[in-house]
Amino acid sequence: MLALLVLGSAFPLYWAILASFTPEARLFGGPSLLPSELVLDHYRALFTQRNFWIPIRNSLIVAGTTTAFCVAVGALCAYALARLQFRGKFALLGFILAVGMFPQISVVSPLYMLLRSLGLINTYPGLVLPYLTFAMPLTVWLLVGFFRQLPAELEEAAMVDGASRLRAFGEVIVPLALPGLATTAILTFVYSWNEFLFALSFTLGPERQTVPVAIALFRGMYQVPWGQILAAAVVATLPVTLLVLAFQRRIVQGLTAGAVKG
Amino acid sequence: MASVQLEGVRKTYPNGHVAAQGLDLHIADGEFMVLVGPSGCGKSTALRMIAGLETPTGGRILIGDRDVTVVPPQQRDIAMVFQTYALYPHMTVRENLAFGLRMRGASRAEIEQRVGEAARALALEPVLDRKPAQLSGGQRQRVALGRAIVREPKVFLFDEPLSNLDAKLRVETRAELARLHRRLGATIVYVTHDQEEAMTLGSRVAVMRDGFLQQVAPPMELYRYPANKFVAEFVGSPAMNFLPGEILAELSPANPGTAVLGVRPHDLTIVTAGAGDLDALVDVVEPRGSELLVYLRLGAEGNGPELRVVAPPETAVEADRVVGVRFDRERLHWFDEETGRRV
């Protein structure tokens, strides 16, 4: 039963990979579960005709920048939230969570206006900035959870030993929170890599489109180039799948920590 | 080395809990001061305020002549040993020991030399390159101690450093600490909830309860002349017996109706029935090797209050027999029933 479920969950992907190597003409011609003839046509077309490396580059830049910024700034915010006592801390945490749950569609129009007035439509900053609206709450929320798990006595000991708070953070907390920081970075990257609505709304043409947008807009006027779409799907899925498989345990921990701990 | 002075120090936590209510304490240079009291009485809070990890909400703290009330911990030149040791898990023992010196910008050669000395003194040389997770409880405790020693700080602060050790190791380490204090001549503030630890280690002992200091005195004075009923009960084991003042009314210094009589189990003697001050029924006898702990119930029928007596092991007592008890007249303690104060 469980095996069946695993097979079921793996099948769509298997089917897509298989199809991406199948000649276009045979895609809908009597499917068989095992490959009969494998070709690289779709991948070749993807990178030569479609310039698919452009959306890949865009996605890497946007998701990478978002992740780096979020983890660096988010770590400091989260540390403050996890350790310092101040008025309204609980309310602030709740607010951060609420912002993270905000329906994206509701902020598309104000963000659009804002970006247009800043001249940032169809630019990298014009994507990174909106991404921060969902990535930052996610990072902070996750990291607060990770920092809380570290005993406060460690940095107290460091401060008694003569370190300033910032130095204690750098020398003691960051090294110990490294697994948590890595998990957070991976999750933020995956969410940013997969984001669609903002990328669709705030880009105008292929030169700044991210991978999901590019794939969704492949559809031709009269016919759907399924072979290329599936090849692109495989390419788009590859980095996140590798990340997930490599850091499986951490991701599970991060996903559940973000939601279950409060 | 330096003295430590607390002047009317108060601490109210943000949630409104008052953990220290006007502490006045003068700890002399080189003194081993023990703060003792039941759990939650505010000992750690007091220590953490000396360390600078909590800011007092009132009063002043001085280390030496310097007012450090709002000085951050890293500028106080103190060392602290935490109950959980708080060893840096990602550093080796060597790096743990060196951390404080490194933060203070000591030279490489100096760090090496001082870490080496501390490791030798604490028998940590074989484990210098291990991480804390690979150490036994006793070794971890010594690393925590070593981390404090290498710094040669003005004041050492200890927060229940022995409570995570097993009974045997605790007694050994206790002696080790006493030796260390003698060798370094350092000022030490030491927190524990264990009165025995407090009595054996302290030059003076400060007893706390609910954020108030109850009494500050050398151990023997605390034992002989407890300032109130709480201190009397807390110090000494087995705990002091308390009886209504009327029972020995003729010995009471004040109105026996409003007094409580305190007498330590060691200051009672079991004699034959009728030969003592009172008669009592033997309830339980616990042999403890070097002595017997006898639980009595006053009155020949055994319907009076309970009394604990420590007797020599050869004493002939059996459960359900009636015996006499004699009170050591020199060692009786009288307390006011209302205020608990010694009278």
Added chain:
Amino acid sequence: MHLHDLRMPWLGRPFVGLSNYLEAVGDPRFRGALWHTLFFAATSVSLELLIGLWLALALNQAFRGRGLVRAAVLVPWAIPTVVSALLWRFMFEGQTGIVNAALVDIGLMREPIVWFIQPGTAWVPVILADVWKTTPFVALLLLAGLQNIDASLYEAARIDGASAWRQFRHVTLPLLKPAILVALIFRTLDAFRVFDLIYALTGGGPGTSTEPIALYTFNALLQNLQFGYGSALSVIVFVVTFGLAMIYIRFLGAELMGSRR
């Protein structure tokens, strides 16, 4: 802002009061979109919770290859939603797509059907794709909840002679409630915002029969450039989501806090 029609905001269009909101209430396409969203959320979330619970219970047993299974179910979660939508579109596409072929082969259907031209059948791949993609997340949340349950409780229940079903009913389920509630909240709010999936899978079609509210809003905003109307819709989405979250927190929050200490 949403009180203006901002088709040409630089001209400073006049204040139009609440008319954008009134327009929405009277707009059948809007009401349809709202209904589609509700339908989608209710169906997919209940399926995900059921399957997720079952999966979590299965994963909570120790067995060989558990790590592998966990990794395998994580992959759909990590795939971009747009991509998973396209995978499912591909499988249901055409007369001879794999789904049609398989169903005819097994004998469940006599003829292949064209899934995307009728509203009733177009929902099938949509719901399936969502269930496929997000059940792992639900299962992992619930698994974390299960792993927090003290094993000695089961031992005690067994000693008391409770059957497997009663153990589930009286130990697992009550203790898992907080995790279930969290999953429910996260998933419902998420399902309410559904956009990528339907955009790439059916495009809201046939016609507008699978169009959810987020897609309708998007079309109004960026396709038809009705900024005023679109913004009014955005606000409505926000209010509905917010209201939903409040209802959850109101009715379930106390329980959550109570059991989480």
